[in-house]
Amino acid sequence: LVRTTDNFGTTGESPSHPRLLDYLAARLIQQNWSVKSLLRELVLTRTYRLDSSHDQLGSDRDPDNRLLWRMNRRRLDAESLLDAMLSVSGRLQTDLGGPQIRSGTTNDYNYRHDSNRRALYWPVLRNSLPELFRVFDFANPSMVTGRRENSSTTPQALFLMNNPWVLQQADHSAQRLLGHRLDGDHGRIQLIVRATLGRPPTPEELQSMLAFVGSENDDKTLRLKKWAQVIQVLFASIDFRYLR
Known part of the structure; x- marks a missing residue:
């Protein structure tokens, strides 16, 4: 307004x-x-x-x-990206209330942000923000900010491509997906695209993914790796990062 x-x-x-x-x-x-x-x-x-x-x-x-x-049209903020990836991976803890800072913490330097709780319950520490927050325009805790920046930068794309935490969530998501009893890879693609993008896959997306994941008779380790790569691509896609 x-x-x-x-x-x-x-x-x-x-x-x-x-x-x-x-x-x-x-x-x-x-x-x-x-x-x-x-x-x-x-x-x-x-x-x-x-x-x-x-x-x-x-x-x-x-x-x-x-x-x-x-x-x-707007990009998801840092907290929403974190919650969305944890939700797709099945690791999101939805408990209400409780402590935010790990017991025994004496200062805010080098704090290990490894919780699976919603970002709402993550501590905001001036000297130790999670890397995802820093990359995706989280407000500077040392300043009064009426509106956050809304940038689109190379480090954001590189974070979604290479960050170990993102790769871990893709792996967890793939394990969860392959654990479902569905109508083959066609059903898995329908499920994971709806879970990440909130819509069904297009015919082109469906065919590309089916061709990439290969046969259902392939080695389990290879299939897990391929599905994790598919999910990582979905995490890095425009449709995942932006609300339309």
Whole structure:
């Protein structure tokens, strides 16, 4: 609603929907300043649930989407990427509450971030952020940040291609997938593409993956390696990293 997130004053940009901004401020007061209640109201709206489908008429009238006639395509933030990969691998721990910092920790240097809990429960330490957070534009804990950067860089692609943690999640995902009793590799591809990309595979994707994974009679170690590579490619794909 206001593009200059850190500046609501006279030198900042005017809101696109001033009456809506006033309404939301009033609702926050009415709900006893409960941010959670306000967020729930926002995510249940039709506007929030729009997709990013292109419409020529809307694009001609409002090319910058200031009136919110569609969703802006956006990349998953660092926390969502972490949760998504852990979820696909079957390693995500969904426990509620509990301690965030490992018992016995005396300082925040070289902290070992190896939890399988949701990113919500990962500690934010000024001197020891997880590498995934640093690469994917997590806010600097030492500064006040109204809106994060949203970059698209080479280190991000290299992280998804080579980082040991990402490779480990791909391996876990492959083991989990091969453990399912499905209708052959065709069924496995349908399942893993839906799990990672939230849609069925295209005919071209299906044929390419079937050709790559080879015969179901191949050596188990070789099949596990091939499926892990398929899943790693899905993790690195645009459709996995971006919401549309």
